Amino acid sequence: MVNFKIKLLYMVFAIPIVLVFGEIMPIFIANNPTFIQHPIAITIYYLLITFIFSLFIFRISPLAVVMAFFCFGVIAEMLVFGNIRGPTDLPGILFFGIQYIALFGTPYLITKRVLKKKR
Numbered sequence: 001m002v003n004f005k006i007k008l009l010y011m012v013f014a015i016p017i018v019l020v021f022g023e024i025m026p027i028f029i030a031n032n033p034t035f036i037q038h039p040i041a042i043t044i045y046y047l048l049i050t051f052i053f054s055l056f057i058f059r060i061s062p063l064a065v066v067m068a069f070f071c072f073g074v075i076a077e078m079l080v081f082g083n084i085r086g087p088t089d090l091p092g093i094l095f096f097g098i099q100y101i102a103l104f105g106t107p108y109l110i111t112k113r114v115l116k117k118k119r
Helices: 004-029 039-056 062-080 090-118
Strands: none
Touching: 004 039, 004 090, 039 062, 039 090, 062 090
8 A cells, every 4th residue: 555645745746736837827828717716626626636646656657657647637628628629639639638747747756756865
């Protein structure tokens, strides 16, 4: 079983990174006010997703972690948010898949680095 401290450490790194780069930056870059309109719901969504990821990402290989982030990003943006217009929207699939790899993968790498330095 993955240590509780590792899960907590991942969440502590992930939440600020995901909120800043996934929600707050689009307010300024793309003039997207979604986070301003629903800050509590979006924060709870990211808390839930990072918690779910923290349960299994440290048990599987790094390549599987990248694939999990990519697949989740594509599925979430297509089915939940409607930002991908179907399986033929290749630019949307690539953009959101890579965005989720960056948003959730960066805290994963930081957590791995911190854990490696402690040993």
